[in-house]
Amino acid sequence: MAVLEKIRSKMGLLASLIIGFALLAFVLSDFLTRGRSILGNNQFQIAEINGKKVQYQEFDQFVNQLSEVYKFNSGQANLNEEMVNSIREQSWQQLVDEYVLGDEYRAVGLSVSSKEVLDMVQGSEPHPYIRQLFTDPQTQVFNRAAVLQFIKSLEKETDPARKNYWLYIEGQIIHERYMAKYLNLIKKGLYVTSRQVQKEIDDNSRKVSFNFMAVNYSTIADTLIPVKLSEVKKYLKEHAKEFEQEASRDIEYVSFEITPSAEDFAEVKSWMEKNKEEFFTTEDVKQFVNMNSDVSFSEKYLKEEELMDSIKPLYKGKVGDHIGPYFANGTFYMARLTDIKTLPDSVKARHILIRPENNTKEAYDKAKAKADSLLVLLKKGADFAELARNNSADGSAREGGDLGWFREGQMVKPFSDACFSAKKGQPQIVETQFGFHIVEVTDRGKEVKKVQVAVLQRKVEASSATQQAIYQKASAFAGNNNTGEKFVATLKKQGITPMRATYLTDNMREVPGLPNSRELVRWAFKAKLNDISGVMELGDRFVVARLSQVREKGLPDAEQVKDQIAFLIRKEKKAQQIMQRLQQEINATPSLELLAQKESAKVDTVYDISFASYALPTAGFEPAVIAAATVSPVQKLTGPVKGNNGVFVLQVFAENTQELSRELVSTRLENNYLNRANYEPVNVLKKLANIKDMRSKFY
Structure with a gap:
């Protein structure tokens, strides 16, 4: 309704556009000149970005600013844990953007003038954010007068929240303008060379159709290809870059679900039976519901199709008619018809x-x-x-x-x-x-019959006594299995398969599948290998966990990746064996069909494959095979070719060379560059910033 209402109601749409951008300072100059707090004591350091230490106090300012924006928008004085976590994550991205992009903007001399800001807010072509906020939802017409009226009202505004919210919107507009200018600078420096165009034409102009056979690596049993630990270590050293890792942890855990007991069900059922007569007869049914039901009294009048199926019979009844108690979906219900009216449907x-x-x-x-x-x-x-x-x-x-x-x-x-x-x-x-x-x-x-129904509902939940009994069971398990060896042995003896969570990182808000489990993640990074956690209450369950794997940042220990590397080494050894055998067979039998017959393999056919093709329809991702086929002469037996899943031999039987427009190819390449320029520069800058994230010390 009012502009304030529109801002609030449309925030859901704005969120996808605005919140993702950096929450920079509320004024233009603050964006580029924000001071860095230097506290000297590393215990308050929350990050290091581009070699600059970032203190907790500065990050907390971002969090507080964004929290106030959310409170203003939602009208809530307090934010739940999920929202606070979301705000912290957004604030982190905003902090990183300011340090990384702010430095870059200064380095290239970018600026956004106050005149530009004024034009984006009040000019002939207002910014999409402003247009969205002040467009009439009924007519879809932008109301320029409403913009001026709203800004003018801020001059007399005594509530700082409204002013700060508007300044926040301006801050997002300013940041987007900086980003647009920066990316435009990059895009202006991009161009496609004639050599690139020619290579693209060469890669796509020749298409071949060919027959092929493959000998899969799985035809040789792994047990026939032993791999020594020394080979694993050598491979790891030679391919170190490929195996660099971030710090992570694996856990396995046992859950003790907090579910209501038979006594809990009986207690709620007994209460409903005991109080149903008062509910059915009391004159102040609204107060009775509000005092005793999980859900407050609804004064809304409903048509028959709007009623829950279980209480639809009341629609044809008279005031005072009632239903229940009855049980559905973990909840006991009883309902009473309180009023009947004839009201318009709209x-x-x-x-x-x-x-x-x-x-x-x-x-x-x-x-x-x-x-x-x-x-x-x-x-x-x-x-x-x-x-x-x-x-x-x-x-x-x-x-x-x-x-x-x-x-x-x-x-x-x-x-x-x-x-x-x-x-x-x-x-x-x-x-x-x-x-x-x-x-x-x-x-x-149209006037239709509508009814008002009082519904009293009580969900069956685990009582304190039930929760205590489940906790004692979990506590006994943790006490009796306080080492990794005991934990594993007990589960094996009892035939229990633990739940597992792998590759947890120190800033994960929760373990997948376990709500509100941040403390479990923090424990995993403080504990030692095979440590057992205490009993943790996580949502609707108690959990006891074992730290089953520790990975530190950098190059992993050979033991941690030996299975992965052994697979690669075996694959290479198998490839060499198969290639050697196939080469001998090709020399003796230069026929694809006879070769396939000898290897008990089948011959497949693919059509119109170019160098730029991504995969083979019947063999999957095989770039080496595609490359070999596109340069192979027609009718020549080509191979053996080492592929991802096996060793291939192929024979091209047809080729087709098509003329490609240099102009169209050049345009396609240019559009591809321009599209990548929208995100790759920022990603590269963040990677080069060598960001050290220390948030886990505080949250």
């Missing part, structure tokens, strides 16, 4: 919104007085549409306040309730969190 309305200038009592009194005076004018015959255009703070003012048709519940509750209970053509004042609305129902939809 209404058409218009309104004038008078929004207080700030959160003071004086501002609210002033807004209420203005709404009262406008209502008096309307009752004397004033034109509603004209008053809306001149006084309403909502985007619908442009349309004379018209909101069109809407169903019950589509608007905020006080507004919706007033509209669906009002008579046609009788304006009234309604107060919502957005201000004071003078609302008039201009038309009512």
Whole structure:
């Protein structure tokens, strides 16, 4: 409704556009000149980026700023753990962007002037963020006057949250302009050479069709190809770059689920039976539900198809009829028909919104007085549409306040309730969190029967006694199996397969499948190999874990990767054996069909393969085979070729060379470069920044 409402309601759409960008300072100069806190004590250091130490205090400022934005947008004073974790992660990305990109912007001399910012907000072509915020949802027309009105209102604003939120939006616009300028500089330096065009033509112009056979590596048993640890170490040394790793941990754990006992079910059922008569007969059913139900009383009136299947029979009943108690999906229910009305299925309305200038009592009194005076004018015959255009703070003012048709519940509750209970053509004042609305129902939809049903529900949950019993069981398991050897032996003896989580990193918020398990991740990085955790309560279960693998950053120990490397060594040895055998057979039998018959292999055929082809339809990813085929003469037996899955022999039987347009090829390559320029430069800069992430010390 009001601009403030629109900002809040559209934040979901903005989030995908805005929040992902760096939350830089709230003013232009702060973006490029933000000071770095130097505390000297490394215990407060949270990162090192481009050789610069970043202290916890600075990161915490990012977190606090973004937290206030979320609180303003959601209207909530507190944020849940999931949201706090999300904000911390976004703040980290923003901090990294400022250090990495801010340095780069300064190095190339980029700037964004205040004139540019003004033009993006109020110019003839406003920034998409601004256009999105101030576009009428009904007419899809951008309301430039609303932008100016909103900015002007900030001059008198006493609530810092609204000002900071707007400055935050400006900060995102500024950051995006910096990014656009920087990427444009890079794109202007990109071009496609004639040699690149010719290579692309050469790679794609010749297409071949060929027959091939393959001898799979699996035809030789692994047991026939022994691999020594010394070979593994030698291979690891020669291919060190390929095996560099980040620090990670593996755990295996046993879960003790916290589920209600038979006694817990019986207790809830007994309570429902004991209190059902009072629920069915009490005069103040709303208070009874609100005091005793898991879900508060709903005053909404529903059509038959909107009722839960289990209580639909009440639709044809009379006030006072009831159902239950009954059990479904872990919850006991009972319901009572409290009212029947004939109401419109939808209404058409218009309104004038008078929004207080700030959160003071004086501002609210002033807004209420203005709404009262406008209502008096309307009752004397004033034109509603004209008053809306001149006084309403909502985007619908442009349309004379018209909101069109809407169903019950589509608007905020006080507004919706007033509209669906009002008579046609009788304006009234309604107060919502957005201000004071003078609302008039201009038309009512088809009148239908609707019912109000009081539903009392109680979910069966594990009682304190049940939880304590499950905890004691988990605690006994942890105590009796306090070493890695005992843990593994007990599980094997009892036939229990533990759950496993692999490659946990120190900044993971939780173990996959275990909600709120950050402490388990932190434990894994503090513990020693084969340590057993204490009992941890994670969501709806208690967990006991064993640290089963430790990987430090850098080159792994040969023992950790011996299976992986042994597989590669065996593959190479098998390839050499098969290639040697096939070469001898080719020399003796230069026929693909006879060769396949001798190797008990089948001959496959593929068509129109070029050097740029990604894979073979019947053999998968085999770049070496594709390369060999595209340069092979027609009818010549080619091979053996060492592939990913086996050794191949092929024979091209047809080729087709097509003329490719140099202009089209050049354009395609250029577009590919331009697309990659949108993300690769930033990724490279971050990689070169040698970022050391130490957040796990604090969270």
